Amino acid sequence: MNKDVSIKVCMGTGGIAAGGVDVIASFEKSLAAAGVRATVEKNCSMHKVGCRGFCARDVLVDVIIDGNKSTYQYVKPDMVERIVNEHITGNTPVNDWLVSDDYHTFHNKQIKVVLSDCGEVDPEDIGSYISRGGYEAIKQVLATMTPQETIDVIKASGLRGRGGAGFPTGAKWDMAIKAPGPIKYLICNADEGDPGAFMDRSVVEGNPHAVLEGMIIGAYAIGAPYGYVYIRAEYPLAVERLHLAIKQAKESGFLGQNILGKSFDFTIKVKLGAGAFVCGEETALIASIEGKRGQPRAKPPFPVQKGLWGKPTIINNVETLANVPYIIRKGADWYAAMGTEKSKGTKVFALTGKILNSGLIEVPMGIPLREVIYDIGGGIEGGKKLKAVQTGGPSGGCIPANLIDTPLDYESLGKVGSIMGSGGMVVLDETDCMVNVAKYFLQFTQSESCGKCVPCRVGTKRLLEILTRITEGRGREGDIDLLETLSSDVKTSSLCGLGQSAPNPVLSTIRYYRDEYEAHIYEKRCPAGVCKDLLSYSILEEFCKGCTACTRVCPAGAIFGEKKKPHKIVQDVCIKCGACFETCKFKAIKKG
Amino acid sequence: MEEKLDRILNNYRENEGNLISILQDIESEFGYLREDAINWVSERLDVPAAKFYGIATFYAQFHLKPKGKNVVTACCGTACHVKGSERLINSLVKELDIPAGEDTSEDLKFTVEKVNCVGACSIAPVIIVNKIVHGKMTPDKLMKEMKTLKEGKKEYIDYI
Numbered sequence: 001m002n003k004d005v006s007i008k009v010c011m012g013t014g015g016i017a018a019g020g021v022d023v024i025a026s027f028e029k030s031l032a033a034a035g036v037r038a039t040v041e042k043n044c045s046m047h048k049v050g051c052r053g054f055c056a057r058d059v060l061v062d063v064i065i066d067g068n069k070s071t072y073q074y075v076k077p078d079m080v081e082r083i084v085n086e087h088i089t090g091n092t093p094v095n096d097w098l099v100s101d102d103y104h105t106f107h108n109k110q111i112k113v114v115l116s117d118c119g120e121v122d123p124e125d126i127g128s129y130i131s132r133g134g135y136e137a138i139k140q141v142l143a144t145m146t147p148q149e150t151i152d153v154i155k156a157s158g159l160r161g162r163g164g165a166g167f168p169t170g171a172k173w174d175m176a177i178k179a180p181g182p183i184k185y186l187i188c189n190a191d192e193g194d195p196g197a198f199m200d201r202s203v204v205e206g207n208p209h210a211v212l213e214g215m216i217i218g219a220y221a222i223g224a225p226y227g228y229v230y231i232r233a234e235y236p237l238a239v240e241r242l243h244l245a246i247k248q249a250k251e252s253g254f255l256g257q258n259i260l261g262k263s264f265d266f267t268i269k270v271k272l273g274a275g276a277f278v279c280g281e282e283t284a285l286i287a288s289i290e291g292k293r294g295q296p297r298a299k300p301p302f303p304v305q306k307g308l309w310g311k312p313t314i315i316n317n318v319e320t321l322a323n324v325p326y327i328i329r330k331g332a333d334w335y336a337a338m339g340t341e342k343s344k345g346t347k348v349f350a351l352t353g354k355i356l357n358s359g360l361i362e363v364p365m366g367i368p369l370r371e372v373i374y375d376i377g378g379g380i381e382g383g384k385k386l387k388a389v390q391t392g393g394p395s396g397g398c399i400p401a402n403l404i405d406t407p408l409d410y411e412s413l414g415k416v417g418s419i420m421g422s423g424g425m426v427v428l429d430e431t432d433c434m435v436n437v438a439k440y441f442l443q444f445t446q447s448e449s450c451g452k453c454v455p456c457r458v459g460t461k462r463l464l465e466i467l468t469r470i471t472e473g474r475g476r477e478g479d480i481d482l483l484e485t486l487s488s489d490v491k492t493s494s495l496c497g498l499g500q501s502a503p504n505p506v507l508s509t510i511r512y513y514r515d516e517y518e519a520h521i522y523e524k525r526c527p528a529g530v531c532k533d534l535l536s537y538s539i540l541e542e543f544c545k546g547c548t549a550c551t552r553v554c555p556a557g558a559i560f561g562e563k564k565k566p567h568k569i570v571q572d573v574c575i576k577c578g579a580c581f582e583t584c585k586f587k588a589i590k591k592g
Numbered sequence: 593m594e595e596k597l598d599r600i601l602n603n604y605r606e607n608e609g610n611l612i613s614i615l616q617d618i619e620s621e622f623g624y625l626r627e628d629a630i631n632w633v634s635e636r637l638d639v640p641a642a643k644f645y646g647i648a649t650f651y652a653q654f655h656l657k658p659k660g661k662n663v664v665t666a667c668c669g670t671a672c673h674v675k676g677s678e679r680l681i682n683s684l685v686k687e688l689d690i691p692a693g694e695d696t697s698e699d700l701k702f703t704v705e706k707v708n709c710v711g712a713c714s715i716a717p718v719i720i721v722n723k724i725v726h727g728k729m730t731p732d733k734l735m736k737e738m739k740t741l742k743e744g745k746k747e748y749i750d751y752i
Contacts, residue, residue: 014714014715017718017727056715194709195709196670197711198709198712202711274652275651275708291611350711353671358713358716426674426713
C-alpha cells in the first residue's frame with residue numbers, strides 16, 4: 001500500500017462535548033493495531049481541527065485518502081475500529097455512517113471567508129495555517145503597502161464591524177491613523193456576551209492565527225505597537241489556543257520587534273474577561289483591561305481619541321479582524337462583490353434553537369432569512385411551525401414568521417425592528433411564548449446592567465417587574481402602554497448601548513405579538529402554554545390507561561391513582577413542571 | 593498561603609491594570625476569594641481592600657464564599673433557555689439540597705452555578721459538570737450523573 005491518509009477530527013467545544021477526545025484516542029489505538037502507520041508509506045497524519053459549523057452532527061471526522069474526502073457523522077469511539085479496518089486499510093468507506101445529503105445542503109448555500117479555514121487547519125499548528133496561505137497577507141502588506149494604502153483597501157472592501165453596530169472598519173482605522181502620538185492600542189474584542197452566539201469562540205478555537213494576522217495588519221495600518229485580546233474566561237479552549245498561537249507567531253517572527261525585518265513592532269497580550277456582559281461595550285472593556293469595574297463612561301471622548309490608559313485605541317471584533325487577511329489576499333473588489341449595496345461581504349451566524357441543523361454558518365449579506373432557515377437549517381425541529389427568529393441577542397428583536405423573506409443585512413434587519421448584532425440567531429417555534437422570551441432577555445439585561453446610570457438600572461428593573469407580573473397572571477390594564485413608554489424612555493436616556501438597546505426585545509415582541517400580551521393580561525392565558533402560573537395540567541380519564549408512568553416521574557408526588565385505573569392530579573401540589581405531559585404515551589395529560 | 597500569594601503577585605508586578613488578573617489567580621488557587629488573602633494582597637500592594645471588593649462584586653466570575661467540591665454549571669443562554677434549562681436548574685437545586693438564596697450545599701459538596709452562555713448552543717441545553725461540557729441534557733440524564741457524583745463514583749477530572 002502506498003497512500004496518503006489524513007484524518008481530521010472536529011475538536012471544537014461541540015466536538016469535545018460529543019466525545020472528540022475519546023474518538024482521537026480510538027483512532028490512534030486502532031491505527032496502531034491495524035499497523036496502518038507501517039503499511040501506509042507516504043503519510044498518515046491525524047489532525048485536530050476546529051469547528052466546521054455542523055455541531056449538531058458531532059463528532060465529525062474526515063478521512064482523506066489520496067485527496068478523496070469522506071466525512072463521517074455522529075462518530076463514537078466504538079465505531080472507529082470498523083472505519084479503520086474497512087475504509088483505511090480496506091478502501092471501502094462505511095456507507096452507513098457517512099454524512100447524509102443534508103450535510104452537503106447545509107454547506108452548499110454558504111460562502112465561507114472567515115470560516116474557510118476553520119475545520120481545515122489545525123488550530124494548534126501555525127504551519128498548517130501557513131500551508132493554506134496564512135500570513136501571506138501580512139508579508140504582502142509589509143513588503144508593498146503603506147499604512148494608508150492598507151486602510152484604503154479595507155475601506156474599498158466595504159467591511160463593517162461585525163460586533164453589532166456595523167461601523168465601517170476602514171473609517172475607524174482612518175481616524176486612528178490620524179490620532180496623534182506614538183502610543184496607540186489595538187484591541188480585539190472577543191468578549192462574546194450575547195447569549196445564543198458563539199461565532200467568535202468558534203473562530204478563535206478553529207483558526208486563531210487568522211485573528212492574529214488581522215490584528216497585525218490593523219496594528220501596522222494604524223501604527224499601534226501594542227495589542228490586547230479581551231476574551232471571555234468562559235471559553236477555556238479558545239484562551240488556550242490563543243496563547244499557543246501567540247507563542248508560535250512570536251517564534252515565527254510575525255510578532256515582536258522588527259516584524260519580518262521591517263521597523264514595525266507589535267506585541268499582543270491576552271486579558272481574560274471576568275464575566276460581565278457590559279464589558280463588550282468599548283469604554284467598559286477598556287476600564288476592565290485597566291483593572292477596574294467594567295463600567296462605561298460618556299462618549300465623547302471616543303476611544304480613538306482617549307482610550308486605554310488615555311491613549312488612542314481601536315477596538316475591533318474577532319470576526320471583523322479575521323476577515324482582514326482574506327481581504328488583503330484576495331482583494332477589496334472580490335470582497336465587495338459579495339453582499340448588498342451597503343452591507344458587503346459575508347456574515348457568520350450562530351444558528352440555534354428549534355432548528356434541525358443547528359450550527360455555525362457563514363452566508364453572503366443580503367441572503368433571505370428563508371434560505372437560512374429552510375435550506376441551510378433544514379427547517380424546524382420535530383415538524384413544528386416556525387414562530388419567529390430572534391437575532392441580535394438581548395439588544396435585538398424578533399422577526400416573525402410572516403417576514404421570513406427579509407434579507408439579512410444591517411439595513412433590512414433594522415427596518416423590521418431587529419438588528420444584525422453579533423450574529424446570534426435563535427429560532428423559536430409555536431411552543432415558545434413571546435412574552436416569556438421578552439422576560440428572559442430583560443432578566444438578562446437587568447442583571448447585567450452595571451448600575452451606573454439610572455434609566456438603565458431602574459428602567460430595566462421596572463420593565464422586568466411588569467413583564468413578570470404579566471406572565472404570572474397579574475397583568476393590568478394599561479401595562480402594554482406602560483411597557484412601550486418606559487421602553488422608549490430607557491432607550492433614549494441610557495448612557496451606553498446596553499441600556500439603549502435593552503428594551504428592543506420588549507418593543508419588537510409587542511409590535512408583532514400584541515395579541516399574546518393581551519391574552520396574558522386580559523384572559524389570563526398563555527397561548528403557547530409556557531407561563532407556568534397560567535397553566536394547569538389535568539388527566540383525561542377516557543385516555544388514561546393507569547400505567548403509572550406519570551406517578552413515577554412526578555417530582556412533587558401530585559399524581560395518584562390505582563394501577564390500570566384513571567389517575568388524578570392534585571392541583572394544589574402540582575408544580576406544573578410538565579414531566580407527566582412529556583412522559584404520557586397515551587396523550588392523556590391535558591395542558592391548558 | 594503567603595507563599596502562594598507571593599508567587600501570584602510576582603507574575604503581575606507592572607501596573608494596576610492587573611488587579612483583575614490577581615483576583616482571577618487567587619480564585620483559581622483557593623477556589624474563592626478568601627478574606628485574609630485579599631487583605632494580605634491589599635497591604636502588600638498598598639491598594640485599599642475596598643477596591644478589590646469593588647471589582648470582585650462587579651464580575652460574575654468571583655466568589656466570596658467557598659465553592660463546593662463539585663461544581664455544576666448550568667448554561668442559561670437563549671438556546672438553552674428555550675430548550676428547558678430552567679427545569680434542569682430546578683431539578684439540580686432540589687436533588688443537591690441547595691438552600692434557597694445560596695448556590696452551595698451545606699456540606700460543601702456541590703455548587704450550582706448559572707452562566708450566561710458558554711457558546712455551545714448547538715448542543716443545548718448544556719450543563720457543565722466539573723469543567724466537562726455535557727450537551728443535549730435531560731433531567732433524567734442529569735439526575736443519573738448527579739447520583740454517581742453523590743456516591744463518589746466519579747472523581748474530579750480536569751478539562752482535557
